Amino acid sequence: MTVSREAVLWAHRLLRGSEPASEAETQEQMRIGTETKLVRSLMNDLRGTGVATERAGCHPGSQPGSRPAEKWRRTVRRLLGVAAPAVHSREAVTWAYRLLLGREPESETVLRERMRARDRVDLLDGFLSSREFRERTRSWPKRTPARTERGQKCTDIADLPDDCIRNESLRKLRGQVVYPEDQEDKLPNLKLQLHGSNRPEDIAGVLIDLRSIPQLHVHLAHSNQKIVIGEATAGVWRLRMWGQSSVEIGNGCTSNGTLCWVTPGGRLQIGEDCMFAELINIHVGDNHAIFDVNTLTPTNYRKAPAITIGNHVWLASGARVLADSVIGSGSVVASQAVLKGEIPQCSLAAGMPAKVVRRGVSWTRSHDGSGAGAVVERFKLRQSPESGVD
Numbered sequence: 133m134t135v136s137r138e139a140v141l142w143a144h145r146l147l148r149g150s151e152p153a154s155e156a157e158t159q160e161q162m163r164i165g166t167e168t169k170l171v172r173s174l175m176n177d178l179r180g181t182g183v184a185t186e187r188a189g190c191h192p193g194s195q196p197g198s199r200p201a202e203k204w205r206r207t208v209r210r211l212l213g214v215a216a217p218a219v220h221s222r223e224a225v226t227w228a229y230r231l232l233l234g235r236e237p238e239s240e241t242v243l244r245e246r247m248r249a250r251d252r253v254d255l256l257d258g259f260l261s262s263r264e265f266r267e268r269t270r271s272w273p274k275r276t277p278a279r280t281e282r283g284q285k286c287t288d289i290a291d292l293p294d295d296c297i298r299n300e301s302l303r304k305l306r307g308q309v310v311y312p313e314d315q316e317d318k319l320p321n322l323k324l325q326l327h328g329s330n331r332p333e334d335i336a337g338v339l340i341d342l343r344s345i346p347q348l349h350v351h352l353a354h355s356n357q358k359i360v361i362g363e364a365t366a367g368v369w370r371l372r373m374w375g376q377s378s379v380e381i382g383n384g385c386t387s388n389g390t391l392c393w394v395t396p397g398g399r400l401q402i403g404e405d406c407m408f409a410e411l412i413n414i415h416v417g418d419n420h421a422i423f424d425v426n427t428l429t430p431t432n433y434r435k436a437p438a439i440t441i442g443n444h445v446w447l448a449s450g451a452r453v454l455a456d457s458v459i460g461s462g463s464v465v466a467s468q469a470v471l472k473g474e475i476p477q478c479s480l481a482a483g484m485p486a487k488v489v490r491r492g493v494s495w496t497r498s499h500d501g502s503g504a505g506a507v508v509e510r511f512k513l514r515q516s517p518e519s520g521v522d
Contacts, residue, residue: 135162135170142227143167147174149252171231172269222247225255232259234268286310289338295320302326305352307338311345318345328353328374346387354396362404374398374419382443387412390447395419395455397436403443403461405511407497413452414439442477444511446495462494462513478513 140161144152152158164170225246229237237243249255259265290303297303302324311319322345326332330353337356342348343363350359351372358378359371367387371379375396382404389410394400395417417437421430439453442461447453450468459465460477469486480490494513496503507513 139167143170284310285313296322298325301332304332306336309340311342315345321345321347323349325351327351399438402441405444408447409449411450412447415454417455461511
């Protein structure tokens with residue numbers, strides 16, 4: 133099945149304002165298959181340059197004639213460079229109906245009304261902001277996700293379900309989500325939001341690698357941010373990331389509500405089988421500088437702040453972990469503790485600031501300590517106990 137040459141030419145004239153760049157491009161787009169796929173391809177190209185959204189030429193969430201919609205229309209006109217003669221011939225309007233609405237004009241009266249458009253942007257805006265076009269594009273087929281080496285699926289952030297996207301502008305961001313094929317029904321557990329001052333069209337190289345899909349709320353702000361979630365990880369996780377930062381959470385971790393702040397260049401690494409209670413705050417760096425008033429030198433700035441949490445670590449309710457901290461495997465951080473620094477393997481830390489109050493201890497998920505031997509064996513937690521308080 134192929135698209136006619138005439139359809140390709142009119143799609144370019146209407147959506148790009150120019151003829152196809154070459155005969156080779158024309159032939160390639162004639163092989164796309166259907167006119168709907170042709171229009172979708174060209175609309176995605178416009179979206180990638182900041183000209184259109186998935187719902188096309190109307191400002192997202194704005195009603196035609198409203199202030200934001202008028203501002204968006206002026207922006208579209210500027211980006212499309214409407215300096216060429218207005219497109220308002222009978223043939224142009226007819227092809228706009230065929231390509232964008234998939235039908236012929238309903239009447240001669242409506243056809244003549246469309247022909248009075250001031251220019252190409254006004255003509256397109258009448259179609260692209262209509263309810264009929266929005267309803268039609270909802271049924272446009274998504275690209276088939278690629279399969280990864282692990283047998284998972286891979287999809288662009290722009291193609292995620294609506295339930296995953298908090299800011300519609302995120303669909304301009306270039307990045308990928310990898311997720312397990314057998315957990316596709318859990319994909320709406322992933323909530324993405326844009327924050328910071330960067331334009332979404334300038335953000336690229338984002339990778340979210342989900343080997344399981346917990347309740348994950350992510351605030352993105354910069355290119356090349358990376359998130360890896362291990363297998364069988366569950367619970368509620370909130371990640372707010374700035375700059376080129378990364379978060380890696382190991383297999384089998386659980387959280388009742390962990391909020392992670394990761395500043396530019398920051399790296400958060402969490403091992404396997406960790407258990408985080410509610411109201412946990414993990415701060416990989418500070419978002420605001422404290423400086424010496426005499427030298428004007430920042431006192432809390434780190435070029436590459438990091439937090440490393442080992443395997444089988446329990447953070448109790450309300451615990452806080454600050455940048456440049458390392459928590460050894462098998463350790464426990466008590467409720468309401470504020471930790472900065474290094475905690476050895478198999479230690480109990482408590483207080484504000486947190487200090488080691490006991491060594492040679494660990495924990496299990498059972499209330500009676502059953503399974504302790506399996507925990508020690510699995511994570512190699514042997515350590516000579518020491519009495520007293522550090």
